Amino acid sequence: MFTGNGIKIFTGTSHPELAEIITRRLGVPLSKAEVTKSGIGETNVRIAESVREEDVYIINTGCGQINTALMELCIMVHACKIASAKRITAILPLFPYARQDKKDKSRAPITAKLVANMIQKSGCDHVITMDLHASQIQGFFDVPVDKYLYAEPSVIQYIRSNFDLSRIVIVSPDAGGAKRATSIADRLGVDFALFHKERKKANEVSRMILVGHVKGKVAILVDDMADTCGTLCLAAHHLAEAGTERVFGFVTHGILSGNALKTVEESVLEKLIVTNTLPQQENLAKCSKIEVIDIGTVLAEVIRRSHYGESISKLFDEVPY
Numbered sequence: 001m002f003t004g005n006g007i008k009i010f011t012g013t014s015h016p017e018l019a020e021i022i023t024r025r026l027g028v029p030l031s032k033a034e035v036t037k038s039g040i041g042e043t044n045v046r047i048a049e050s051v052r053e054e055d056v057y058i059i060n061t062g063c064g065q066i067n068t069a070l071m072e073l074c075i076m077v078h079a080c081k082i083a084s085a086k087r088i089t090a091i092l093p094l095f096p097y098a099r100q101d102k103k104d105k106s107r108a109p110i111t112a113k114l115v116a117n118m119i120q121k122s123g124c125d126h127v128i129t130m131d132l133h134a135s136q137i138q139g140f141f142d143v144p145v146d147k148y149l150y151a152e153p154s155v156i157q158y159i160r161s162n163f164d165l166s167r168i169v170i171v172s173p174d175a176g177g178a179k180r181a182t183s184i185a186d187r188l189g190v191d192f193a194l195f196h197k198e199r200k201k202a203n204e205v206s207r208m209i210l211v212g213h214v215k216g217k218v219a220i221l222v223d224d225m226a227d228t229c230g231t232l233c234l235a236a237h238h239l240a241e242a243g244t245e246r247v248f249g250f251v252t253h254g255i256l257s258g259n260a261l262k263t264v265e266e267s268v269l270e271k272l273i274v275t276n277t278l279p280q281q282e283n284l285a286k287c288s289k290i291e292v293i294d295i296g297t298v299l300a301e302v303i304r305r306s307h308y309g310e311s312i313s314k315l316f317d318e319v320p321y
Contacts, residue, residue, distance in 0.1 A: 002304050004028035008051050008085075009303070012060035012072035015279055018093070019059045021296030026304060035072055043068065045075045051085040055307050058088065059299075062096030063255070063278040070096050070115065074122040081123030089126040089306065090119055091299065093277035094225075094253045098133035116140035128302055130277055130295065131224045131252040146302070146312055151252040151275050152180070154293050156187055158250075158273065159220065167245075169193055169217040173235040181222050191217070195235050208238055215243035225253035226272065229260040233267035240268040253277050254290070261287040 008031040011019030023030045032048035058080070060073040073090060080088050100111035112134070119127065120141055127145045132138065138145040159168065165188055172181035172194040185192035193212025219239045226232055226249070236247045247269055254274030256264075264272050265287050272287075274280060275295045283290050305312050 002026055002028075006053075006055055006086075007057070007303075007307050008049070008054045009057045009059065010047070010076060010080075012058070012069055012076065014064055014069035014072070015059070015061045015093070015277075017279060017281075018061070018276060018296055018299070021276075021294065022059065022300045022303065025297055025300035033076065035076075037068075043071045043075055045072065045079050047076070047079050047083060051080050051083050053084065053086045056080045056085040056088045057091055057303055057306075059091045059093075061092060061277060062094040062098070066096050070118070074118050077119065077122040077124050087125045088123060089128060089303075090124045091303075092127065092129045093295070093299070094255075095129045095132055095137060098137060101134035101137055112137050113140045126306070128299075128306070130275075130299075133224055146306075151277075151293070151295055151298075152184060152187075154275065154295055154298065155222065155250050155273075156184060158293060159184075159188060163218060163220075165190055167216075167218050169212070169214050169219050169244075171195070171212070171214065171219050171221050171235070171239065173197075173221055173223055173231050177223050180224065184222055193219075195238070197231070208235060210238055210242055214239055217244055218246045219244040219248070221247065221249045221269075223249075223251045225255055226251040226274065227255040227260065228258050229256065229263045229267075229272075232272075233263050233269060236267050236269045246270050248273065250274075254280060254283065254292075256283050256290075261290075264289050 009023055010031050010033045013035055019030055034046040034048060036044045038044055058076050060069050077088050097111040097115045103110055120143055125143055131151055169191040170181050170185040172178045174195060174197050178194050182192050193214055196209040221232060221235055232249050239247050249269050249272040252275050269289060271289050271291050273291045273293060275293045280292045302312055
């Protein structure tokens, strides 16, 4: 039984709803911290209760005003560090700047490495993130990173509860997501297909070539994140042309920026299922095709296991109850 002794859970301003879900699941109160902005835009943090020799968890995700969220996290970590916290864990469901993970052209920065340095130098002892966009980011840290925390068990549970597996095909919208899609397909015992993308230039797909049999099937597109949703909806269109009966989308991080909601609403996607690693209340109100899976229970169990020194790897394969 989780007693909550020796643990403090704080949240920044990026996703307080998720922090409330986590603390409610654990049966502990959300610890008090004041996060404000000065007249010139500086972030001010005051930790309003003692953290001396406590196991501290700080929840902030990479969304909204992402630079503000990142600075809040670093300042909160630093504040707890110099207040003599025993251990500080940063919980970043969506790691900020995860797509800037390599030097893809001359004089380009590797911003994900810079972010890792900032979090680490602030005094963070442990990082927990979900469906990390690029595996090499864990190597940017010299502290433990639990990045093999996937939304996959939640997705598999949803598919088993809502679909006839004999008619399902799991589809990756690009070759980069093939490993994720094949893992889900193997665990469900269903077929797999993928798209090969050819680009004219960055962010502009010239054509998509489907590899696999999808005719007469219910296609489920899976990816780690949906930003503008252009690729996802284009893939859904090609699947419909290839003879699929229905098309659904599953993504862990529903960023849904720009005209994404309009694109999804006008697409052949029957539903786009996302998790609540990012706030989704406004998106749910604006788009009838969005559905949200709660991963707060998974993160709460991660905190419980981490606090008691138990293995987290069990959560790679199953959803906690």
